[in-house]
Amino acid sequence: RKEVEQxxxxxxxxxxxxxxxxxxxxxxxxxxxxxxxxxxxxxxxLLMSVYSSGNEDGRFTAQLNRASQxxxxxIRDSKLSDSATYLCVVNAYSGYxxxxxxxxxxxxxx
Amino acid sequence: GAVVSQxxxxxxxKSGTSVKIECRSLDFQATTMFWYRQFxxxxxxLMATSxxxxxATYEQGVEKDKFLxxxxxxxxxxxxxxxxxxxxxxxxxxxxxxxxxxxxxYFGPGTRLTVL
Numbered sequence: 274r275k276e277v278e279q280x281x282x283x284x285x286x287x288x289x290x291x292x293x294x295x296x297x298x299x300x301x302x303x304x305x306x307x308x309x310x311x312x313x314x315x316x317x318x319l320l321m322s323v324y325s326s327g328n329e330d331g332r333f334t335a336q337l338n339r340a341s342q343x344x345x346x347x348i349r350d351s352k353l354s355d356s357a358t359y360l361c362v363v364n365a366y367s368g369y370x371x372x373x374x375x376x377x378x379x380x381x382x383x
Numbered sequence: 384g385a386v387v388s389q390x391x392x393x394x395x396x397k398s399g400t401s402v403k404i405e406c407r408s409l410d411f412q413a414t415t416m417f418w419y420r421q422f423x424x425x426x427x428x429l430m431a432t433s434x435x436x437x438x439a440t441y442e443q444g445v446e447k448d449k450f451l452x453x454x455x456x457x458x459x460x461x462x463x464x465x466x467x468x469x470x471x472x473x474x475x476x477x478x479x480x481x482x483x484x485x486x487x488x489y490f491g492p493g494t495r496l497t498v499l
Contacts, residue, residue, distance in 0.1 A: 277426075307487075316476050316490040317427065360426070370417045371478075371488060375426040 276300060279361050279374035287382055290351050294377045296344040296361030305364035306337055308346050310357045311376060317360055320346075351381045385411050387479050389491035396467055397499055404462045404494045406477030412457035413479035417488065418450075421474040433460045467498045 279296045286292050298306075306323035321328065323335040323344055334347040344361055358376040386409040396402055406416055414435050419427040431452050432440045439452035451463040464471055474495050478488040 314474075314493075314495070316493045318490070319487065322487070370419075370429040370432055371427075373419075373426040373428075375424075 276372045277361055277363050277374035279377050281375055281377060283378040283380055285380045285382060286351055288351055288353060290381075291347065291349045292351060292379065293348075294346045294359055294361070296374055298342050298344070298361075298363045298372075300363070301342060303363045306344055307362040307364075307371070308335055309360040309362050309373075311360055312357050320359070348379075353381050353383065355379060356381045385479070385481050385489040387477065387489050387491040389477055389494050391494060392492060393495040393497075395497045395499065398468050399466055402464045402467055402496060404464075404475055404477075406460045406462070406479070406491050408458045408479045411479075411481055413481070414457060415480045416454060416460040417478045417480075418452060418460075418462050419476045419478065421476060427476060464496065467496070469498045472496055472498045
């Protein structure tokens with residue numbers, strides 16, 4: 274079983290729509306959680322960290338459910354520039370490397 | 384955010400040659416750098432963890448004699464793909480951890496390697 278699993282999509286949504294991505298992780302000892310964004314043929318860029326209490330950054334809201342080992346990302350009022358692959362990332366041990374999901378592809382259309 | 388550079392950004396080489404990729408942290412010191420590889424439509428897979436001044440720790444299935452890692456300073460780590468073959472063609476990305484009390488990592492722009 275993969276450590277981090279995501280629905281690969283693609284998600285095709287119109288501009289202005291709200292879209293949600295889900296992710297599950299297998300290691301209950303995981304400590305840190307992130308969403309990264311990766312554009313085609315580019316490196317991943319940190320979108321936001323995910324905290325147990327949930328956190329929001331503008332149009333982006335991240336939630337973490339440790340009991341269910343489940344992470345989500347909600348994007349409101351989608352923009353064309355949001356089109357990218359969104360990577361769910363988990364760090365099991367402080368200072369260790371990150372475990373990446375395969376990513377969920379989002380295409381926002383006019 | 385912190386800046387990590389990689390060089391070269393892309394390289395095409397013949398089978399059997401060796402390719403060196405550099406990863407630099409430009410405005411901070413990175414005691415730990417990580418090397419990942421990403422095949423098309425796949426997730427990033429960790430190859431090795433590189434600590435300044437010590438030997439790299441390789442993930443299972445990654446040949447340490449084929450992928451040589453050197454982390455000679457707090458701002459530079461190099462990955463050398465020795466005797467490259469077409470199956471080594473991939474997107475190689477390094478990342479650097481900022482400080483010791485955070486898990487945040489910043490990624491280099493990646494190196495696209497094509498072996499003919």
